Amino acid sequence: MINERDAILVLNAGSSSIKFELFEVAGAPVARFAGQVEGIGAAPHFVAKDAAGARLADRRWDDGGAPANHRAALGVIIDWLDGVLAGRRVAAIGHRVVHGGPDLAAPVLVDVAVMERLRELAPLAPLHQPHNLAGIAAAAERFPGVPQVACFDTAFHRAHAWEADTFALPPEFYARGIRRYGFHGLSYEYIARRLAEEDPALAAGRVVVAHLGNGASLCAMHGGRSVDSTMGFTALDGVPMGTRSGQIDPGVLLHLLGTEGLALQDVQKLLYGNAGLKGMSGISQDVRDLEASDDPRAAQALSHFCWRVRREVGALAAALGGIDALVFTAGIGENARGIRARVCEGLGFLGIAVDPERNAANAPVISPPGAATRVLVRQTDEEGMIARHVLDLLRRSNKA
Template identity: 80%
Template sequence: MTSDAILVLNAGSSSIKFELFDIVGGDAETRFEGQMEGIGASPHLIARDATRHVLADHRWAGPDVANHGAALEVIAKELSPAMAGRRIIAVGHRVVHGGPDLVAPVLIDDAVMAQLEALAPLAPLHQPHNLAGIAASRARLPGVPQVACFDTSFHRSHAWEADTFALPPEFYARGIRRYGFHGLSYEYIAANLAEAEPALAAGRVVVAHLGNGSSLCAMRGGRSVDSTMGFTALDGVPMGTRCGQIDPGVLLHLLMTEGMEPAALQKLLYGNAGLKGMSGISQDVRDLEASAEPRAAQALAYYAWRVRREIGALAAALGGLDGLVFTAGIGENARDLRARICEGLGFLGIDIDPARNQANEREISRPGAATRVLVRATDEEGMIARHVLNLLRRSKWA
């Protein structure tokens, strides 16, 4: 007997993360997940089932898996035994930027693809690669519904003053506004809190999505009130290779006085700044924490200071704070950096327990602290699967 399944893809510049969900009783349950990394260079496929049993772990020569289309072919072949008896009824895709018009998950057609391609300059590290994954999936699975889910959607609940820049209003009308990102992650955390911690979810919460890409989001009642990222995913706190907030006068100076070309400036801000640029060593927090180089310590100190500063700013936007949630790779695992971020936030009622923090417990605040501090795993792929299911139920494919 054939059962229905949803495939979720998150395509990067040289990688494809994937997760297959069985549809069981109207819900999406993970069947297997994994990623193909090093596409075009040193391709490596790793996949595990829901019990973490390894289903595939293979490497190839670069030319054997030259692009996203070839990667999907390899993934399908290697995981065909795990696909036995399953029919993919839809594919969900993470898309970083939806712009002002695409504010909810949408069925992808040629017109939607054109809209997404026009937004590529606003997310050059992500959007072109998201679209490459979509194109490869549409080619390999013709007739199967493809659904785009946007990192910007969750933040469309912002009030105008949190959404605009101090520019003449015609710029806002042209779509030059603060969009916010990592929305799929924040949406998952909001849903998780609503189920596990309903009283906290109903209050004022700052979520810190800290990874190679980092941002923070202020939520009230599970809805986004403000976010550190703006028009692009460059804004806010420093990241692995991205600068975060920077005085626009610096950019004008580099362009007009020092004669830097726009392409070189883009490469600097997106690829040679942040932890990597400041340290001159690595974008990986683990490498920096293990290094004795002063620049590594300085980069981590700056990162912690900026995140701490944004927590205070977002608490002001909320009018107080009931909870702080750390998530994503750094947020979930970098214990020492979490402790440094929380130093000096006692005025917000934040008081973490060093032992609980080092043990990586789900709640790291001291018992009785005025503001609870939690550590939660995020699941963007699971959130995408939920959106795809909901869209299918409202469509002719339900």
């Protein structure tokens, strides 16, 4: 039975990092500490902060003994948490898992069968899924008997109409799971819940959310539910990203594999790791670096990125039959004022406009007063969403 003295640990394991956040159980989860070990396998760096953002730990391993894998990195995190738990018990651990496939449409307690199913889905999210599962395995070893809960980035999109999810292929492919899944669902779910708390009438309407970060996608929501998303079968689809190509003509892939003679693994490496803003600019995947550069390739990369995002806003507005609000979130969406302004240019036909002063101030509402379509900036919280799911699942389990 979970109680007020317990804590929930949330882990988000990536290819070279483990992010963590520790929540107290106080009715709803309350964030207490957060941080990460980044640079796993290269030059690890551990940082931990309190809820106010004050740095409590900052460690590099210049003298040797650095964590070489996810298991060791999690050990660093747990050793540090032992000093701040103050007698609290870690009652459960929530994990972000990118792909839940067609069947896993809600958070689940992890067992052997669930892990096997998630391993089968790893080829659909090769940059994320194996590392998500490594985080689960490491946590289970370090916290034997503690419930592990998997929360899926695909789950929020599972209520899509068939027309939105299918490809124009024979039906047997859809039956085998080859369909559009959508991703960043934990972020979109958090934004949907936040809007419902702030403005229920707006949340009940037609909202396009632009989750723009190193990974980027957009989602059309009506009544707080996902109607369509720019990402599809994998997290490679949609708008260009930091290192990912986004949508690309499948004929290009056939050409690369055939006429160009590239091996499958080379095409995968290109599309996932050497495309997007990094590949177009030849400089960086970081928007801040590109905005500061006088290299024309940097300007071209940003121009293409903004054009593609703008195009998808229009497409998703069409899917919704109109638009009441556009919401920017994630690292670029929350901070890159110039990108927000450029995305909104030319969207006046949808009633979208940006007030320069509000945008420069990173105001919660950056559209002009009285605008037909509201343009909002909201900070997302995927870890907080996971903690809520974990607590809800545990409480339901305890009642059963």
